[in-house]
Amino acid sequence: MNSSKPGSACSLSLLLAALLIPGLHQFSRAAEPVRLTTDGKMKQDLCFTHDTQELIYSVLKTPQLIKLQRLNLESGNVEDFHTSANTNEIYIDFAKDMKHYAYIRNDGNLHTSLQVQDVENGEVHSLNPGGGFACVRALTISPDGQNVVYSFPEMNGSQQLWQTDNKLQNKTELTKSDFIDAYPRYSPTGNVLTFTSTRSGNFDIFRMSADGTGIFQLTDHSGIDTRPSFSPDGSKIVYTSLRQGNYEIFIMNADGSNQKQVTSNSGKDDFACWHPDGKRIVYVGEVKGKRDIYSISVEGMLD
Amino acid sequence: MLRLGEFKSRSCDGISRRAFVQAGAALPLTAMLTGEQIAQAAAQAQAKTVVFVWLWGAPSHLDTFDPKPDAPLNYRGPFGTIPTTLPGVRFTELVPQLAARTDKFALIRSNITHDGGHPGAGTFGYTGHREGRGITIQPSWGSIVSRHHGAGAGLPPYVMLSRGIPRDVVKTIDGYGGGDWGKAYDPFLIQCDELGSVNIPALKLVDGVTPNRIAHRRNLQDQLDKIKRNVTADTFDAWDSKSKQAFTLLTNKHALESLDLAKEPTELRENYGQSSFGQSLLLARRLVEAEVPFVNVSWSEFVEAFSPNTDFGWDTHVKNFDLLPNRHCPVLDTAFSAFLDDMYDRGLMDSTLVVCMGEFGRTPRINNRAARDHWQHNYFSIWAGAGVKTGQVIGASDAKGERPVTRGIEPTGVGVTMLDCMGIDSIARAELNVLPEGEFIHELF
Numbered sequence: 044m045n046s047s048k049p050g051s052a053c054s055l056s057l058l059l060a061a062l063l064i065p066g067l068h069q070f071s072r073a074a075e076p077v078r079l080t081t082d083g084k085m086k087q088d089l090c091f092t093h094d095t096q097e098l099i100y101s102v103l104k105t106p107q108l109i110k111l112q113r114l115n116l117e118s119g120n121v122e123d124f125h126t127s128a129n130t131n132e133i134y135i136d137f138a139k140d141m142k143h144y145a146y147i148r149n150d151g152n153l154h155t156s157l158q159v160q161d162v163e164n165g166e167v168h169s170l171n172p173g174g175g176f177a178c179v180r181a182l183t184i185s186p187d188g189q190n191v192v193y194s195f196p197e198m199n200g201s202q203q204l205w206q207t208d209n210k211l212q213n214k215t216e217l218t219k220s221d222f223i224d225a226y227p228r229y230s231p232t233g234n235v236l237t238f239t240s241t242r243s244g245n246f247d248i249f250r251m252s253a254d255g256t257g258i259f260q261l262t263d264h265s266g267i268d269t270r271p272s273f274s275p276d277g278s279k280i281v282y283t284s285l286r287q288g289n290y291e292i293f294i295m296n297a298d299g300s301n302q303k304q305v306t307s308n309s310g311k312d313d314f315a316c317w318h319p320d321g322k323r324i325v326y327v328g329e330v331k332g333k334r335d336i337y338s339i340s341v342e343g344m345l346d
Numbered sequence: 347m348l349r350l351g352e353f354k355s356r357s358c359d360g361i362s363r364r365a366f367v368q369a370g371a372a373l374p375l376t377a378m379l380t381g382e383q384i385a386q387a388a389a390q391a392q393a394k395t396v397v398f399v400w401l402w403g404a405p406s407h408l409d410t411f412d413p414k415p416d417a418p419l420n421y422r423g424p425f426g427t428i429p430t431t432l433p434g435v436r437f438t439e440l441v442p443q444l445a446a447r448t449d450k451f452a453l454i455r456s457n458i459t460h461d462g463g464h465p466g467a468g469t470f471g472y473t474g475h476r477e478g479r480g481i482t483i484q485p486s487w488g489s490i491v492s493r494h495h496g497a498g499a500g501l502p503p504y505v506m507l508s509r510g511i512p513r514d515v516v517k518t519i520d521g522y523g524g525g526d527w528g529k530a531y532d533p534f535l536i537q538c539d540e541l542g543s544v545n546i547p548a549l550k551l552v553d554g555v556t557p558n559r560i561a562h563r564r565n566l567q568d569q570l571d572k573i574k575r576n577v578t579a580d581t582f583d584a585w586d587s588k589s590k591q592a593f594t595l596l597t598n599k600h601a602l603e604s605l606d607l608a609k610e611p612t613e614l615r616e617n618y619g620q621s622s623f624g625q626s627l628l629l630a631r632r633l634v635e636a637e638v639p640f641v642n643v644s645w646s647e648f649v650e651a652f653s654p655n656t657d658f659g660w661d662t663h664v665k666n667f668d669l670l671p672n673r674h675c676p677v678l679d680t681a682f683s684a685f686l687d688d689m690y691d692r693g694l695m696d697s698t699l700v701v702c703m704g705e706f707g708r709t710p711r712i713n714n715r716a717a718r719d720h721w722q723h724n725y726f727s728i729w730a731g732a733g734v735k736t737g738q739v740i741g742a743s744d745a746k747g748e749r750p751v752t753r754g755i756e757p758t759g760v761g762v763t764m765l766d767c768m769g770i771d772s773i774a775r776a777e778l779n780v781l782p783e784g785e786f787i788h789e790l791f
Contacts (some may be wrong), residue, residue, distance in 0.1 A: 179714065
């Protein structure tokens with residue numbers, strides 16, 4: 044499958060300008076981050092619910108257990124999402140109407156399955172990827188809750204994106220390549236997917252139509268670009284990049300142009316998603332050895 | 347300078363005539379060493395303590411310290427490479443802090459072992475010998491040091507900082523401890539959590555005593571008072587060696603203080619990162635200061651990278667390209683860099699040998715789960731301190747990272763080098779009837 048190269052001259056020139064002109068850092072217009080948690084535990088896979096002020100994420104709760112937790116941004120209350128879960132659960136995503144959500148469950152030795160919860164009738168559908176060491180990787184659920192796209196390895200050492208319905212019955216391979224495709228995320232309309240891929244030789248960010256056609260490369264750096272996520276209006280994408288030697292949060296237009304650095308922290312900034320208001324980014328930042336959730340306004344960067 | 351293959355080769359003092367003859371027989375005639383060279387190497391290889399950092403589960407060498415950017419994509423993987431402080435030497439982008447500190451350690455890229463399974467390779471890595479039914483279980487490096495040096499001031503001579511004895515979901519490794527010497531030479535297990543709280547499982551063996559959290563001083567004192575009230579000479583004698591060690595430790599103020607990370611500056615604790623591995627390395631540094639002769643820091647109890655009820659080891663048969671950038675490498679990079687900085691800043695490296703390695707590497711060719719499997723034919727180890735010549739890469743692997751193109755460094759060589767540095771030379775080893783084979787890694791000194 045062919046992919047188009049980005050027109051990245053604009054982003055490259057901005058990057059060079061930031062490096063060459065003192066004080067003109069692209070992240071200078073991002074506000075100071077606000078710390079939302081304080082326990083310092085390892086967290087990842089941030090995801091907002093669509094109708095509330097709740098942020099769901101996975102956290103290393105004990106040395107042997109990663110749990111999904113919910114953080115109420117108004118009250119600051121933190122509680123387990125699945126209170127009775129006794130095995131690792133990661134990577135959750137919600138349909139816009141909140142009637143379905145999907146996540147990954149570690150249900151065996153080096154084995155994970157895809158779970159889709161129908162909130163209204165309480166049904167749970169599980170996709171077991173096979174026996175032995177087999178892992179469903181990252182996933183995303185369409186805004187209408189009807190489809191789930193997930194990444195899964197192939198026999199040739201590649202990893203492809205698959206689509207299935209919310210009953211996990213009809214599977215379609217969206218990408219067919221020799222590369223590793225990962226971390227898919229639907230756009231707010233559900234028409235477009237963004238994802239990470241090694242098609243360029245290392246992890247860069249791509250987009251394509253939700254049916255798997257029209258693959259287009261959005262970033263092109265020798266450092267890792269990964270974990271893209273659309274803004275609520277679909278015009279921007281937030282992602283993690285190691286292009287400057289450290290994990291930092293960046294944003295760009297949904298066509299790959301206007302790439303801007305949001306965070307600048309000596310620790311690891313990663314696992315970003317957009318706040319539903321579209322004006323803030325929420326991410327996991329490592330500060331003084333602690334991994335907490337931070338919110339940072341990007342309102343001044345959204346030109 | 348003598349050269350053996352591509353190596354600068356020197357031996358060390360203390361080598362027995364028999365062993366020296368064996369070594370000489372294995373070398374080209376031109377590699378025979380003068381007495382002066384032997385003495386020089388011996389003077390450089392002196393340690394009071396070994397810190398053996400065990401990356402249990404086996405990290406991928408290609409995705410960390412031996413990248414192959416020119417190999418096909420289905421070998422080299424998705425990670426970019428970055429320069430280090432050594433000209434021409436590159437690591438992957440996942441370990442930038444260690445890439446900036448290559449002047450502080452030596453890297454071996456030609457380790458090999460002889461078992462492709464975790465327990466077997468683990469026992470090789472701890473003892474230099476194979477494990478299996480009917481095979482004598484040899485004592486581990488730490489147990490040999492323990493027997494040779496004896497106990498210090500209230501602290502056991504062989505401390506393992508880990509959630510548990512290294513194991514996979516099936517079994518513990520045979521070679522973690524005293525083996526056929528008996529449990530008296532097993533490691534003294536201390537658990538250190540992400541906040542630096544210390545727990546001593548041996549106390550569970552004492553009736554009526556729950557595990558103590560050293561950081562909680564009042565609780566600890568209450569526990570100690572309770573123990574003292576209940577312990578008589580008869581009950582003490584009835585305890586096993588580990589319970590006795592635990593009791594002795596907890597009633598020794600100096601030893602106890604060595605386990606109290608609350609005494610460290612907050613900023614320093616933060617530098618190590620809020621992880622069990624990071625705080626365990628900080629605790630290891632305190633144990634070095636307390637002159638514990640052998641400290642083993644294990645990344646995890648279980649090898650499994652992502653399995654229920656395990657603690658996220660390096661065994662990335664699945665999710666290798668997720669876990670390494672998301673969790674494992676950042677934790678290793680931060681914690682081990684802080685440890686090296688701290689040890690050098692305190693002047694501890696002259697008398698401490700630091701060795702960091704796993705039990706093997708991982709398949710250079712990406713597997714059918716978009717990850718990497720076991721690979722015993724080539725992996726890496728990191729060495730520092732005790733006269734190790736830092737800022738060098740020793741050995742090399744082939745273009746795909748599949749096999750060394752230079753002499754393979756075997757677990758017996760790792761063990762002999764550690765023990766020699768601790769003054770347990772071939773004569774002492776012969777007296778202990780351990781490790782009759784193994785080639786000192788001359789290139790390190």
